[in-house]
Amino acid sequence: MFQEGMMPTAAGPKDPVMEAAVYAAQIKGHEKIRVYHNDGHVLFEGTPREVANFWGIGGLARVEEVGSIADAEGQTIVKINNTNESGSIARNKVEMIMGALAMDIEDADIAQDRAAGCTLSPEEQEAELRRCYSIKKQVEAKHGEKLQEHLLMMSLGINPENEEPLFRTVSGEVGHNFEAHGIEKNDQLEKLLALLENGINKEKPFSTAPFELPPTERGVAMAEHKVGSGVCYQSGMAVVTGGYREGLVERGIKYVFINDVYAELLAPLRKLFPQYKIHLLSFQKEVLDTEFVEHN
Incomplete structure (x- = not known):
């Protein structure tokens, strides 16, 4: 640029x-x-x-x-x-x-991964899927019983290895403009892969909430969205969002944020799904702030 x-x-x-x-x-x-x-x-x-x-x-x-x-x-x-x-x-x-x-640097990596993804053969796609499941097993083995705790810490911008600040999360003033859905509970990789492969099924219930909210709005949103903090669940493997002020169900997924605990998933997912903009969760502020500025 x-x-x-x-x-x-x-x-x-x-x-x-x-x-x-x-x-x-x-x-x-x-x-x-x-x-x-x-x-x-x-x-x-x-x-x-x-x-x-x-x-x-x-x-x-x-x-x-x-x-x-x-x-x-x-x-x-x-x-x-x-x-x-x-x-x-x-x-x-x-x-x-x-x-x-x-x-x-991230944009250059995305362009490279997208180019590679557009040329994957069925055999190469299967290989990337196997790689995803292998990474999942490695992460589970590494973090053990503390996996959920480490996912939560990372979602708050805290390094689980030393409990020090790692990155800044997006502000509520920006985050409330992005409708989001967090991957949670069991079989998260399977859910994420199915969602990215098939998109959002508009015929079935699909929970959404703002990516983030200003502190003064959280209390009101808790009841409306029926989410503990009024914002989307971010303590799982991934969060998907729509674009700026775009309905996630109506307009579809634009961004996919992978929790940094599962950082190794980034490359295979980008190759498998070049139609999405896939980032680490630690890039949330840069990504969403940039789109916010472009529209204001």
Whole structure:
């Protein structure tokens, strides 16, 4: 979308989403990136993909330590400060830049997986299905009796391995615009595969609720949607949603969010179902915020 070297225009207030996308494009344009600590030492060094992964597995918790992001030679791409002083960006925008970088990489991965999925033979489809079931067994073996607890923690943006913040969930102001349905109870993989293969059966009951709600609206929605918190169930294997202000049953599934505990399912599901936009649950904020901004 943006070419390396493009910068936000100085005239008028900067659009924060566009500004983040510009910086993300600049970062992605380099083979190696350095993330510097406030005191000047290198906090992390790697490819743009590795930087995005670093951020996704704990970098968020260290946002107060980040002083700048530079190329492999140490030339500053973006300087970070606590205020919007000249030549720097406010610290609270770092997450948006890293989110935009992760989304750029995610979009490239999706395009690649979709292209592969469009050419799958029946035998290859069977192989990807077997891979899904194998991943499910591996996850169950790894997490054991704590699987449900770990799914719940991940749905709240908490890393179950160290109980530290892992990602930020979408706000209620954005999330209430997306009608959703969570995969729950028994046989979740079977339910998810059937739903993605056949779509929503409009002749049968199908529960939906907002992806998220503002805190002030949760109490009212609890009775209306008959869901414990007034929002869709997110502590299972996956959540499916419609587009912005689109009825999920009427318009169909647009997004599929896979709980990060089952992250390995992402690749085979994308190949099997290229018609959907399939992401990890940890990308909910970037994905839904982006569509929200596009419509407002």
